[in-house]
Amino acid sequence: MAFWANKTVVVAFGGGIAAYKTLELIRLLREQGARVWPVLTASATQFVTPLTVQALAGHPVYQDLFTPQAADGMDHIRLAQEADLLIIAPATANRIAKLASGLADDLLSALALVRRKPIVLAPAMNSGMWQHPATQRNISQLQADGLLLVGPESGALACGEQGVGRMAEAERILEAGRRLLSPKILLGHRILLTAGPTREELDPVRYISNRSSGRMGWAIAQAALRAGAEVTLIHGAVEMAPPWGAEALAVESAQEMYEATLQQWDKWTRPGQQLSCAILTAAVADYRPASRRASKIKKELDGELSLKLTQNPDILLALGERANRLAQKNRARPLLVGFAAETAETEDAAAQLVPLAKEKLARKGCDLLLLNNVLAPGCAFGSLTNQVTLLHRSGQQEIWPLLAKEEIGERLVQTLQNRL
Numbered sequence: 001m002a003f004w005a006n007k008t009v010v011v012a013f014g015g016g017i018a019a020y021k022t023l024e025l026i027r028l029l030r031e032q033g034a035r036v037w038p039v040l041t042a043s044a045t046q047f048v049t050p051l052t053v054q055a056l057a058g059h060p061v062y063q064d065l066f067t068p069q070a071a072d073g074m075d076h077i078r079l080a081q082e083a084d085l086l087i088i089a090p091a092t093a094n095r096i097a098k099l100a101s102g103l104a105d106d107l108l109s110a111l112a113l114v115r116r117k118p119i120v121l122a123p124a125m126n127s128g129m130w131q132h133p134a135t136q137r138n139i140s141q142l143q144a145d146g147l148l149l150v151g152p153e154s155g156a157l158a159c160g161e162q163g164v165g166r167m168a169e170a171e172r173i174l175e176a177g178r179r180l181l182s183p184k185i186l187l188g189h190r191i192l193l194t195a196g197p198t199r200e201e202l203d204p205v206r207y208i209s210n211r212s213s214g215r216m217g218w219a220i221a222q223a224a225l226r227a228g229a230e231v232t233l234i235h236g237a238v239e240m241a242p243p244w245g246a247e248a249l250a251v252e253s254a255q256e257m258y259e260a261t262l263q264q265w266d267k268w269t270r271p272g273q274q275l276s277c278a279i280l281t282a283a284v285a286d287y288r289p290a291s292r293r294a295s296k297i298k299k300e301l302d303g304e305l306s307l308k309l310t311q312n313p314d315i316l317l318a319l320g321e322r323a324n325r326l327a328q329k330n331r332a333r334p335l336l337v338g339f340a341a342e343t344a345e346t347e348d349a350a351a352q353l354v355p356l357a358k359e360k361l362a363r364k365g366c367d368l369l370l371l372n373n374v375l376a377p378g379c380a381f382g383s384l385t386n387q388v389t390l391l392h393r394s395g396q397q398e399i400w401p402l403l404a405k406e407e408i409g410e411r412l413v414q415t416l417q418n419r420l
């Protein structure tokens with residue numbers, strides 16, 4: 001929310017059917033507190049009316065290069081210089097060609113030519129036009145000029161064909177803008193993350209799991225990506241799509257998560273590679289059924305069923321041992337960050353959690369550990385907020401207030417920047 005507050009974004013519509021999605025982009029930007037200055041090209045007015053755009057943006061629409069009614073008649077210069085971000089969506093093949101060749105024959109092309117600050121380009125067109133060598137040449141040129149491309153995506157196109165050419169969804173364009181504007185405090189760093197629950201199969205139709213939604217891990221991944229890090233995210237079954245730009249590996253069971261995480265750790269700590277940090281937010285099942293039945297377990301006639309469980313491997317513990325081995329060989333030791341999900345119903349019980357968490361931090365070889373009491377208000381599995389106490393291996397302790405998980409992700413990224 002706070003990120004977009006007081007930021008000014010020029011949202012420029014090219015003339016394409018995807019313009020209807022740009023209306024949603026304006027709505028999202030305004031909802032998050034941004035000021036929107038809308039620009040419509042002549043052909044864009046064939047798809048959306050200036051009145052609709054003005055009403056959504058809460059600001060008059062700029063349409064003409066020559067506006068005698070403007071104080072100095074130079075909207076193209078003012079818009080280019082004063083806005084924090086320029087988003088061109090949809091960017092048609094014609095618009096892309098104009099931008100690539102530096103034409104300045106209408107308001108949008110003139111302001112893009114003046115602008116030296118960030119520009120996001122969201123192409124949308126028929127897949128034949130997109131794949132044409134001329135468009136691909138122009139796109140390469142614009143990327144070399146520093147524009148950030150978002151999309152196009154594959155799917156059903158307005159012309160009835162299937163293929164590449166759909167404009168990215170409004171949320172993704174918004175995220176691209178945010179990434180472009182965010183300080184790159186983790187540029188050059190690679191981060192390994194686990195998130196979400198694991199599922200331990202009992203039979204072909206049932207499993208044991210927990211209520212983790214993956215939100216905490218997603219928020220950290222998102223913050224790290226915004227800060228310029230490369231992110232590998234190993235996650236259990238969650239309802240969210242992986243954050244844009246993360247290398248995401250989906251697993252089900254604790255054993256699969258263990259194998260995938262160790263494999264990624266080994267890959268990124270090989271000589272010549274550099275893993276900066278591993279953050280384990282996943283709620284990994286400590287136990288799994290000792291055996292998985294091949295067919296559905298039948299209801300017992302006496303009304304009781306006993307399950308034998310066996311312990312799963314501990315991923316954090318295994319990484320702690322690997323990290324120590326690297327340090328013993330005088331190799332760079334990635335920072336190891338664990339979480340501790342504890343339950344305390346009373347304040348007295350909550351006071352006992354820190355010593356427990358400190359013991360966990362030491363036993364599992366962590367550098368940092370975030371303790372959360374998942375019974376505290378606003379801290380449950382699946383909630384949008386959380387309250388954590390950050391414990392450092394040195395003994396230092398920081399009590400963070402109840403925050404949106406997104407903000408916890410940002411604070412953790414800040415902490416990592418200080419430590420790395």
Ligand code: PMT
Binds near residue numbers: 340
């Ligand atoms: O996903 P959300 O709905 O957003 O909820 C977030 C969360 C509550 C899941 C998250 O904030 C959290 O606390 N994650 C850790 C959950 C957990 O398993 O805690 P633990 O105290 O049991 O484990 C301690 C640490 O060891 C954790 O970093 C855990 O990932 C790791 N672990 C545990 C068991 C195991 N077999 N392997 C592990 O790596």
